[in-house]
Amino acid sequence: xxxxxLWAPLLLFAFFLGLAGYQLFQPKDEFIPSxxxxxSLPEFSLEPASEARPGVTLADFKDxxxxxxxxxxxxxxxxxxxxxxxxxxxxxxxxxxxxxxRDKREDVDRFLATHGNPxxxxxxxxxxxxxLEIGSSxxxxxxxxxxxxxxxxxxxxxxxxxxxPELLEKLREAAE
Amino acid sequence: xxxxxxxxxxxxxxxxxxxxxxPPAPYAYTQLDDPAQEAKAVELMETLRCLKCxxxxxxxxxxxxxxxxxHQVRTRIAAGQEPEQIRQWLIDRYGDYVSYDPRITSSTWPxxxxxxxxxxxxxxxxxRRVGRKSTGGPEEIFEEADS
Numbered sequence: 019x020x021x022x023x024l025w026a027p028l029l030l031f032a033f034f035l036g037l038a039g040y041q042l043f044q045p046k047d048e049f050i051p052s053x054x055x056x057x058s059l060p061e062f063s064l065e066p067a068s069e070a071r072p073g074v075t076l077a078d079f080k081d082x083x084x085x086x087x088x089x090x091x092x093x094x095x096x097x098x099x100x101x102x103x104x105x106x107x108x109x110x111x112x113x114x115x116x117x118x119x120r121d122k123r124e125d126v127d128r129f130l131a132t133h134g135n136p137x138x139x140x141x142x143x144x145x146x147x148x149x150l151e152i153g154s155s156x157x158x159x160x161x162x163x164x165x166x167x168x169x170x171x172x173x174x175x176x177x178x179x180x181x182x183p184e185l186l187e188k189l190r191e192a193a194e
Numbered sequence: 195x196x197x198x199x200x201x202x203x204x205x206x207x208x209x210x211x212x213x214x215x216x217p218p219a220p221y222a223y224t225q226l227d228d229p230a231q232e233a234k235a236v237e238l239m240e241t242l243r244c245l246k247c248x249x250x251x252x253x254x255x256x257x258x259x260x261x262x263x264x265h266q267v268r269t270r271i272a273a274g275q276e277p278e279q280i281r282q283w284l285i286d287r288y289g290d291y292v293s294y295d296p297r298i299t300s301s302t303w304p305x306x307x308x309x310x311x312x313x314x315x316x317x318x319x320x321x322r323r324v325g326r327k328s329t330g331g332p333e334e335i336f337e338e339a340d341s
Contacts, residue, residue: 050245050288050289050291050292051289052287052288053285053286053287053288053289054286054287091214093213093214093215119214120214120216120258120262121214121216122215122216125215144216144219145219145220145262145265146219146258146259146262146263147262147266149259149262150262150263150266150284150287151287152287153287153288155245155246155259155288156245156246156259
């Protein structure tokens with residue numbers, strides 16, 4: 019009769035094989051969450067990205083009302099998809115401040131003319147400096163900022179219709 | 195026939211580039227003037243993960259965002275910051291994920307401890323096995339071989 023200890027290494031090997039096989043078929047998680055939630059935006063000042071709206075500084079976030087900070091770009095396709103839902107948020111009374119990543123003024127103006135302009139201000143971040151400061155790793159991303167300039171929530175990817183109520187709820191929480 | 199034409203067209207199609215039209219950041223592809231500083235910067239860049247192209251370091255990647263991260267690394271090194279300070283600045287924003295230099299934390303310590311335990315078990319097993327057969331020195335092994 020074989021001793022059970024002889025089987026232990028084989029069972030262990032089979033376990034790791036199973037684990038590796040299982041992980042192979044798990045969908046890849048491409049989201050890299052920011053670890054800046056609960057922390058303040060940095061001191062910054064961005065030039066206007068468009069003819070239509072002024073630039074952005076930290077002080078614009080410190081007037082006591084929570085806002086959305088939308089990281090986007092005219093060259094980003096999902097940003098086109100989220101435009102109507104940002105419009106809906108704006109119509110619900112939410113102030114949205116945009117930061118255009120690596121963008122040209124004429125491209126931003128063309129995007130706004132085509133897909134609408136829900137922004138109160140749009141800053142131009144030509145070297146992704148603010149994006150790196152707040153731990154954002156792509157476009158589009160949307161941050162909820164409370165009335166003191168503190169980040170309270172991060173939404174990664176385009177805002178879809180069913181994300182609108184959640185963002186409104188997060189803004190309400192940030193107001194408390 | 196039509197199927198083949200479609201297939202050919204599909205394979206030649208270039209995906210719409212989700213890429214910006216701006217030139218790279220000043221220090222994305224430009225080395226620092228001081229070779230010692232540049233060497234420090236490159237060493238750090240090779241151990242920072244590109245956030246856009248997740249299996250490459252920012253030194254290896256041509257993604258615009260990797261270029262912007264290299265710009266940050268080089269300008270911060272030129273301003274006199276230490277590489278580990280810059281690594282920590284990124285970890286503060288993106289978590290350990292952004293660094294290729296593994297640290298011992300509450301979730302990673304088993305990776306460092308398990309090999310030591312396995313080595314210890316192997317050592318004990320080996321000692322017991324060898325110890326069972328012989329209690330003396332080499333002479334005994336020769337005697338065993340002769341008999």
